[in-house]
Amino acid sequence: MSKKRRVWCVVLGMVAMALAGVAEAQDLSLTAGKFLGDDVLDSVPLVGPTERVGFADGTFLGARFSTGLLFAEFEATLATAGSTVLAETPGEFSARFTYAEAGAVIKIFPGPVAPFLAGGIGYHRIGWGVEGAESYTGTGYYLGAGLKLGLGKVGVRGDLRDHITPINLDGLDPGVAASLGLEDDITVHNIELSVALVFSL
Secondary structure, three states: HHHHHHHHHHHHHHHHHHHHHHHHHHHEEEEEEEEEEOOHHOOOOOOOOHOOEEEEEEEEEEEEEEEOOOEEEEEEEEEEEEEOOOOOOOEEEEEEEEEEEEEEEOOOOOOOEEEEEEEEEEEEEEEEOOOOOOOEEEEEEEEEEEEEEEEOOOEEEEEEEEEEEEHHHHHHOHHHHHHHOOOOEEEEEEEEEEEEEEEOO
């Protein structure tokens, strides 16, 4: 067999594997874990102990659908996490984050045990537990890493992600901004530390 023909055989073989990967790499992940709230508000000047100012930790729940090639996948996420602002102070109120995100998962070593990197963009919403306060909505981002373990039709995965939410003061409810003492835009980094049960479709 000529060198050129061998090259084409290798290329066609890789394409065939990739196409097979497309058909097989459709996963639904049911995710639960810890939501580590950002302490970015610690610097806001308020009456009382400033170390308590921030988004409190909570529970992270979500679902992810992924499909793609052998080394890369497209992934969509819908998740929510409850938190508290100004915890353990007289001004305490609740906050709920909702993430609707889409992005890419890059497998470092594809196979039954696959470490990966992830990143993407999406719609971020923060609902405030303040009567009459309007929810904050905007574009957010995420970066992360994780590990997938394939066990046939059922597997597990772990994720560590930074959900980045820029909060523009102009779009924030005035009552919430006043409660927090905000005078400028901020960027919130909430960390997801989660595990998931993965079903291959």
